[in-house]
Amino acid sequence: MTAFEEPRRAGTDGDEAARMTAAARAEAEAIVVRSGTSFRSGMRILPPRQRVAMYAIYAFCREVDDIADEPGTPAAKIAALEAWREEIERLYDGRPSRPVARALLGPIGGFDLPKAEFLAVIDGMEMDAREDIQAPTPEDYALYCRRVAGAVGMLSVHVFGEVGLAGRELAEVLGEALQTTNILRDLAEDGRRGRLYLPQDLLRDAGIEATSPAAVLAHPALPIACDRLAERAEALFARARAVLARCDRRKVRPARVMLEVYHRILRRLVARGWRRLDSPVRISAAMKLRILLRHGIL
Numbered sequence: 001m002t003a004f005e006e007p008r009r010a011g012t013d014g015d016e017a018a019r020m021t022a023a024a025r026a027e028a029e030a031i032v033v034r035s036g037t038s039f040r041s042g043m044r045i046l047p048p049r050q051r052v053a054m055y056a057i058y059a060f061c062r063e064v065d066d067i068a069d070e071p072g073t074p075a076a077k078i079a080a081l082e083a084w085r086e087e088i089e090r091l092y093d094g095r096p097s098r099p100v101a102r103a104l105l106g107p108i109g110g111f112d113l114p115k116a117e118f119l120a121v122i123d124g125m126e127m128d129a130r131e132d133i134q135a136p137t138p139e140d141y142a143l144y145c146r147r148v149a150g151a152v153g154m155l156s157v158h159v160f161g162e163v164g165l166a167g168r169e170l171a172e173v174l175g176e177a178l179q180t181t182n183i184l185r186d187l188a189e190d191g192r193r194g195r196l197y198l199p200q201d202l203l204r205d206a207g208i209e210a211t212s213p214a215a216v217l218a219h220p221a222l223p224i225a226c227d228r229l230a231e232r233a234e235a236l237f238a239r240a241r242a243v244l245a246r247c248d249r250r251k252v253r254p255a256r257v258m259l260e261v262y263h264r265i266l267r268r269l270v271a272r273g274w275r276r277l278d279s280p281v282r283i284s285a286a287m288k289l290r291i292l293l294r295h296g297i298l
Helices: 011-035 039-043 048-069 074-092 099-110 115-130 138-160 165-185 187-192 200-205 213-217 222-244 253-272 285-296
Strands: none
Touching (some): 011 048, 048 074, 074 099, 165 187, 187 213
């Protein structure tokens, strides 16, 4: 038995191991359900084994993201993230101690999930935890997107079974498209946290020299910067569609569903404009179902 296989001992020990695994998987699914994430639309069409893996990956991301977002000192947040780095090491040694890590034990062996990508997600959250990101340089913006979104994409394509060059390109390109859409959607919420993810080069091109969230979000040229970032996202979605065409269509159904959901969110953000940032933009359950039927069922 490898370190990643679930214990199959007979008797009390085996029963207890099975109970702990079932409880860990239930906890991971509960985290997904409570989050209300749009990612669930793509996850639900997967076969059970892959769906369990994706729920566990999402639950891990949710846990470390909450560390970065919830109140606390930078030192406390960094310590909590370091504890998760140690947990990832224990996980890959076959001895996880946390429920969400326990839920990942089977998937990391079953789908050959790279340890480096879990650590990259933690590195991305540490960028948030160390100090509030405000108008990042183009290089820091790209690095942040690669860590918090591209890494999740890399884990996902392993679960989907599309791990060739096209799969890896899809992970990075679609990951940045989704993250950029999130950034545009969450401008007001992030601003209240003291964060501003709009890239520095776009702000300066729009004539905005300020970097503080309050000043930037109140600047009359804000729509110019947001529209240009939205154009970047549109280009990323177009690239992602082209990459999807080179992938096994059945394997990447969840990615196609997520692309369609988030592309609609982006277009609705652009249509709403950038002066009513607290006016929510959502995709209805009926629209998600139509997307699911069209792009998730072959």
